[in-house]
Amino acid sequence: MSPDPDNPSEQQKREQILSKLPLVISSVSPQKKNPDRFSLYHEKTFLIGVSSQSMLDFQINKGIKLTRTLFMQIIDSEEYQSAKDRAYRLLSGRDHGAEELRRKLIKKGFSPESTRRVIDEFSDKNLLNEQTYAKKFAADKFQLRQWGPKKIEAALYNKGVPKNVIQDVIQNLKADIDQKDACLELALKRRKHFLREPDIYKRKQKIFRYLAGKGYSPDSIQRSLPKIIEQLNA
Structure with missing residues (x-):
């Protein structure tokens, strides 16, 4: 599709x-909808x-010369600030791993360089910590959704955690959980x-498939099956 000149x-x-x-900035005006932003003009040209x-x-102020170099520096800085603001909003909603945050910023249209700078800054400030994020993710998925280790491991891998x-x-x-008890409860x-x-054999197969789908190991499921069958029939 050709560009639309209008x-x-x-x-x-x-x-x-x-x-x-280069052009001289002849006026600087605060924007009506966002008083924290300013519009720069050369005569009547935005x-x-x-x-x-x-x-x-x-x-920046009225009367300075806007060169090509300064213009591109401003563009890069504005994108970086925008990417950083977006990252703060994402982290205020929930924790993210570094790779997950990087993917979201790139998908939003930020450049790889701006995204890298944000990730580096947030990591330096400990706003991004892979170990802390992964540990909390694992605990939440086990406690709130009763995911087993295998499902949690796969999810962390998909999120790009090292x-x-x-x-x-x-x-x-x-080491912290009892998979056998978790299987029984589920x-x-x-x-x-x-x-x-x-059919008791088919029933065991259904239970096995269900628990395997939740991320529990075959060994844990096999060890829990006798008690599961016993309590199902109680």
């Missing part, structure tokens, strides 16, 4: 401004919108469902 993209608008630079932080960082962190967290989880919650199957 509706240029943001990139096209930037290129149009770049082709005219140049760029910037945050108050960029105004301070680059000492392999060594996953191994450590899963090892500690296995199966008893579905008592009516399993008792609909009159």
